[in-house]
Amino acid sequence: MHVYTNRPEISNAVAKHKENGSKIGFVPTMGALHRGHASLFNFALERCDVVVVSIFVNPTQFNNSQDLETYPRDLQADLELLEKINPNLLVFAPGTTTIYGSKIKSIDYDFEGLNMVMEGAFRPGHFEGVATVLKYLFEIVQPHFAFFGEKDYQQLQIVNKLVAIEKLPVAIIGCPISRHDDGLAESSRNMRLSQSHREIAPFIYSTLLKAKELFNDKSIGDVHQFVTNAFADSTLKLEYFEIANASTLEHTESKKANELYRAFIAVFAGDVRLIDNIALN
Template identity: 50%
Template sequence: MRKFDKKSELKKYLSTLKNDKKTIGFVPTMGALHQGHLSLVKNAQEKNDITVVSIFVNPTQFDNKEDLVKYPKTLENDIQLLESVNCDVLFSPSVEEIYAENISSERFDFDGLEHQMEGKFRDGHFDGVGTIVKTLFEIVAPDTAYFGKKDFQQLQIIKKMVEKHTIPLKIKGCDIFREEDGLAMSSRNARLTKEYREAAPFIYKTLKKAKKKFGTKSADKVTKWVEKKFKKHPLLELEYFTIANEKTLETVNKKEPKQKYRAFIAVFAGEIRLIDNIRLK
């Protein structure tokens, strides 16, 4: 695996590969890698000649500075994991390399996608995401970039950014990778205490039951049912549960034929915030 921490050196290396007509798949990450990330890498490897992974904990997308400080940083272990799946290229720049002396976000208009769900609770988050992802796309210039559907709102926002800024690449959303007990894989899971880790699969179990109920009940009734289940839970605190249109991410008031819906949830397990979602029929 080739390792780079300088933009100019990575660009130079990748340009020689592009001259040889090699296709490039790109997986941007914030490190603390797990099997979910590796599944994205494998998706990229199946369809591209070269796979590039970036590891960069992006300061501008954290609305909570304490969360930024506590975010797990495990670069040596991440390198071992990437080498175990024969990743071609790792780009792990410093904050200075990406932002120089101006650690701030560009302002984006995502046609309202940014004001739903996560946007209501994390001020400026998606401007930070847009800033770093656009910057990385400019550096790597991949043919296809791969993102997990656990961050489904982020996935839709990145698709919108690519469309609005006419960035010449494809965005591929990949299925959520789960632990055996159903908990969606996340770098934050490593910070859960034993008690909260044992409680956390309740999130996915509730989503699956909500999906079943959505077949016969209204979105409002399903939402109230989920809120009631979490009120009774001794450990997990619901931040939000919403059923939304997959394309617009707007909360559903009335089910309509031929529309695609998804249930989204954010839950606090102690001080650790967990998100998940599920496709509805």
């Protein structure tokens, strides 16, 4: 497996594959790789000739310094997992200076409100940081396709907007949420859960499934009330539950014909923050 740490090396390696007519896929990650990431890699490998995986903990997307400090990092374990998945993967594991130079700063994008709701409201500056690092990574790797999990559905919409704003020549592919057998969405944060919180965390998804069921014949207000009541009796702390238009992410209080809706949720299990979402129709 080839591991690159600087811009010229990975850019040149990708360019050579492109000269041979290869389709390049790209999966950006922050490491702490798990089965959810593996599903993205396999999804990309099925559709592309060459797949690049980046491993970079991006400082500009953390609005909480403690969250950045405690984010799990184990490059060697990540590389061992990637080797098992496919030894032909290209890995880009840059340092912060390689990406940002001497100024670690986000670009101020106008996402037309996509970044102001849900995750954006509770994590100010988060999506600007995500978009900035992706802009730099896309420019370095120059992939034909980039793959993102739908667990971070709001991020997926932001990335599509970024590509449109910057007119980047990359197609963004959303991939289904990977879940544990008990329904908990795969996440690097899961490894920080205590045993008791890990046992109760699947309640998040089971609540979303019930909300989806209720959405068919109940009002949006009724669905909100159900979720609020459900978590009032749980040791998990509900930060937000939102039903929004699946494309615009706009808050909605009543259903309209021919529109798609999605439910979004953020929950604290102790000091570990977990997010999830589900298509409602």
